[in-house]
Amino acid sequence: MNRIRSLFEQKEKDILSFYCTAGYPRLEDTLPVLKALQAAGANMIEIGIPFSDPLADGPVIQESSAVALANGMNLAELFRQLKDVRKEIGIPLILMGYLNPLLQYGVSRFCRDAAACGIDGLIIPDLPLEEYRREWQHNTEAYGLDMIFLVTPFTSQERLREIDDCSTGFIYMVTAAGTTGGSIGSDPETHRYFSFIRDQQLKHPVMAGFGIRDKTGFEQVCAFAQGAIVGSGLIRVLQEYPAKGEPVIREFVQSFL
């Protein structure tokens, strides 16, 4: 059973997803953070694989990656932590990572180990479609992993179709030109872009991400997409997790409901 597909079948709108960096704020926090997010009402979680040079990320996620790497996080450690994750987490889990660490681990080995932990999908922001088709697709299909691609305000209609054809799971709509941790515009151009994506009758559901920091932003994008992903906002809250524990996560998640 594909958890991502069942999620979108059961809940057609207002899907609330979070991004957290693996091994942050402390190495062993990955699993407890996932559990707290699920318990508080998150519908899906994107787990970030830390990288030394995260080009698409703003300062908050950059900093969390640097801390996670200093904590000793790497792919072998992440898969060790996630070995029994499916005993406790039932919601869809996605791994987000930049290409280089995945290449060094090995494409096929990475897909195999991710699937073995019960990971449902992958986001690789610097993987070109052509290379996906050539070197990744047979692996993701063999291991039953969904592949989620990003679309942006500068993605042409033709390219959007191509991405929709290539994607499995859902399409990630980047809200604006920028790295993670910015804000969403309320200008007519942003509105036109969101409406354009909504009206394309894409084969896949759309999740909005980048710059969604509170309930107002969440509701704004949910008028056009099936749901949204909150990243930097959560990372900021996680800075307080070691001191204050699970309630900081619960309060933050519930502020969106």
Added chain:
Amino acid sequence: MTYAIDKNGYYGYYGGAYIPEILRANIVALKQQFLALRDDQAFNAAFFGLLKDYVGRPSPLYYASRLSERYGAKIYLKREDLNHTGSHKINNTIGQVLLAQRMGKRHILAETGAGQHGVATATVAALMDMQCTVFMGETDMARQQPNVEKMRLLGATVVPVTSGSKTLKDAANEAIRYWIHHPVDAHYVIGSVIGPDPYPAMVAHFQSVISGEIRRQLMEQEGTPFPHAVIACVGGGSNAAGAFHHFLNDKEVQLIGVEAAGKGVDSGYTAATIATGSTGVIHGSKTLLMQDSDGQIREPYSISAGLDYPGIGPLHAYLHETGRATFMQVTDEEALQAVFLLMHLEGIIPAIESAHALAALEKLSFTHAGPVVLCLSGRGDKDMDTYIREAPAALKTHLP
């Protein structure tokens, strides 16, 4: 075998465009524009006109007699140090800013290590009335202070970069992030043969004026267009790409790239990518890079801010793999010795980057009578603090 890039932007296995979707439209438009203009008469008239009258090209091919005597070879220096702004960097900058102008861009972005590319970009932006923002690591700002002041006086905004090792790699990261935020009005002028397609081929094209001139000048001075060897330093590899370009298919011409070994190839403080790197993806390109077993990019080290980069242009990775070019490594100390030797023998103060190429002369043995061309990519004004600090020891120990 061809050493040209294929239609997808690959030199063999290396190259490509590994970029976030948000920059894809920019990269596609840039490639179309470059391919349309590279053979356009009006564009080339403007480009070569500025190279001649503004930069001062052709740069001399100078027969260095005392250096030649010392090494027992006929050594010519390609004097890119005599260009306006003091290095080869301006060749590419003029090409790209002209291109950006035709694309209707108003804002020019650049990363810089030694500050040479930053100064060249700030200069051309002033000339063409464009806004200019240069990203520079804090470590590099401290060691190349004169260039920081030059950029600011020329009207550019210099943004200090505080992430990572605060050097060239991190400056490129920040320039890319800024471009992600301003994809419509800004053009990112990458200073080396790195980055996603079409940058490596485009920068090599604009820099290829160097080897075009070498052929003509050697013909005049030696009666042959072919040197026995061409030697150039390699960080990302733009002056080497330019100096090699028109000789790639002339097998009898040896191509020698010189990397910065820092404190030594095996010291853990090095920027020698060919010697210590492996295949991966950095700044949008599949190439050789310095990384750990987890695929995290290693912090490079070199005394030379311009060579202090953990990757190398995909062309050079390919030239290394095919054996077409040979790559050597030179330490900080060896490069400094070469600086003082060139001052002493020829009365030329080279940039610390170019001094790496000069230091390779110590390691090569010349049995062939043919001319050897060394690309003197830049002048040493920006390095005066380092040279003054290092001079006594180096002079005492190493000069006759």
